[in-house]
Amino acid sequence: MTDYLIRTRKFEDLNINDIFFDSLKKDYVEFEDWFMAKSKKGRKALVVEIDNKIIGFLYLKHENEQLPDINPPLPIKKRMKVGTFKVNPHGTRLGERFMKKIFDYATQYNYPEIYVTIFPKHKALVSLFIRYGFKLIGTKTTHNGIENVYLKDFNTRADEVLLDYPMVDTKKNSHLLAIKPKFHSLLFPDSILSNESFDVLEDISHTNSIHKIYVCFMNISSFKKGDNVVIYRTKDDKGSAEYRSVATSICRVEEVRSKHSFSDSQEFITYCKKYSVFDEQDLTNWFKNDNFKTIKMTYNVAFKKRITRNVLINEIGLDRNQYWGFFHIDNNKFIKIIKKSEINESIIFD
Template sequence: MNLEYLEFSKLDINNEFFDSLRSDYKEFNEWFLRKQKEKAYIYRENSIMIGFLYLKIENSEVKDVEPRLPAKKRLKIGTMKIDAHGTKLGERFLKKAIDYAVRENALEIYVTVFPKHKALISLFEEYGFEKYGVKKTSNGEELVFLKTFSNIKNNILLDYPIINAKKSRKYLLSIYPKWHTELFPDSILNTESLDIIEDISQTNSIHKIYLTSMKIGGVRSGDIIVIYRTKDDNGPAWYRSVATSICIVEEVQLSKSYTLQKFLELGAKYSVFDEQELRKWHAKDGSFVITMTYNAAMSKRLTMQTLVEKIGLDKEEYWGFRELSDNQFKAIVKMGGINEDFIIY
């Protein structure tokens, strides 16, 4: 895997990747050496480091920004640097940061960034970070961006990963095991091998593309999708088919509504199919493209047995695609171990 979570002590402080950080922050080397036992996410391509992400949970008042941030549990994106062009690495790093905040139940994230890093600022703003203030040091003036999960804007990306279930319809959508783990790696089953998860664009992306020929009439932007992994070869569906994840629909289109070039570009970034398979999907009449955000992975997988006996789904209905009631969805969230601080009912 290209994405690693390593102690600072295992990294070469003299790596030229860090030169720009040394240029921006005079105290970088001293800071780096103080962090030897802490960890950061590292991304390498052909053994060359092109990405670095350091995250830290804070609870005290943040006094070195103006205005100060009051004492509260929040995540600080301490350092995020990317040497990559034309990739989705920034999105993948941001997803790691948001996932970390959710896991730690931190309802705010903040980051400081120099104004010259316009692409990074655009990325933060795209996912709901707002300019809060400034940080002034001997290195110059940085902008402070803050994302507060309780500040709801009724926008799928700005609110991500919040799941707004108030007026949304809810559906169960099935996916075969061979595609499930690659598309939803945080929802890997205990019996699956971590070795099969490649760190590729669609694996760690916020956005997912699901291609289907099932009749999904009526699905629209803002609807909620519960991902249901169908059974594997290790046992019957009653015990081996499981609900694993929650997504929010961004858009639903016929595959032919896209130009072939646009379809191939989207599919390469966010689907599990290669170009040959994507070309077949594009040419196929009645095939739909569901673009979704990947908002939550369940800590407890719910088997078909649980969904029938405890959630109330009808065993005899079609399990490829089916609508869920509000009560069924709430029960899935509760039994699936999803943090309800990130769901609006």
């Protein structure tokens, strides 16, 4: 897969005459004036380019005000507005990757709400926002026409993994899942091995999507939809497991499948390649084994402070002598992990 990087770019460094912006100019007659105003103010956007041509553009805006031009009006509140969101369809999950950046930004800066205005004709974009819990709450009428307004309220619980994304629910069962370093760094690129907080606007690889699929040979049948999964990166060759094996992030289970759920190897390969980092030859070989499991998860949050095996045992209270491939974590220990990880606890349902 080609690695399309999402980069932070200044408006002034972008070409307003790029054909990518033509549809936006048609939808919004004032788009060029708006764009130039952002350029003069030094504003930045998230951009994906191929051969110096833009294929994806995302602009996020902080607001803390009443919104009387929406029907019905919204009261004064801190919100993040998705100001501009457009991707050209080209066979990748770029829209989903932008959606993850929206949530990363909102949770890092503690926005209780996110909203976006979309013309009804943009059906694919509407579906994307609805998929991750945005609800139609009104309309906005301007000289450009009538747009629908969709809002995501982080204080509303739907009790469904995608609709609640990126929330973590402490009332659900929780587990630890060990992943080897070579796969971990590709599947979870935000979960860098550093005690420094990550910058949500840094470049990210194509693997940084909301959904992840991991193939293992452990009997993880106890993992159920909605369960929390603490991702545990096993040690590399740079030191002992005590300090080089670390808990790095939290996912939530979408589904667990075994071999008998796939009609043949091709269905298995097609399913896994969407959201995994495994090559086709490995997948072909693994399908010959009757004992594999696939786990599809949402990637909800990367820890700001990674937690070493030493801390997990001596401070959290996990059992040193149990099998560390996977195991259940009781609620009290899971909450301790959350606090020790220094993530924004506003994304926690309790």
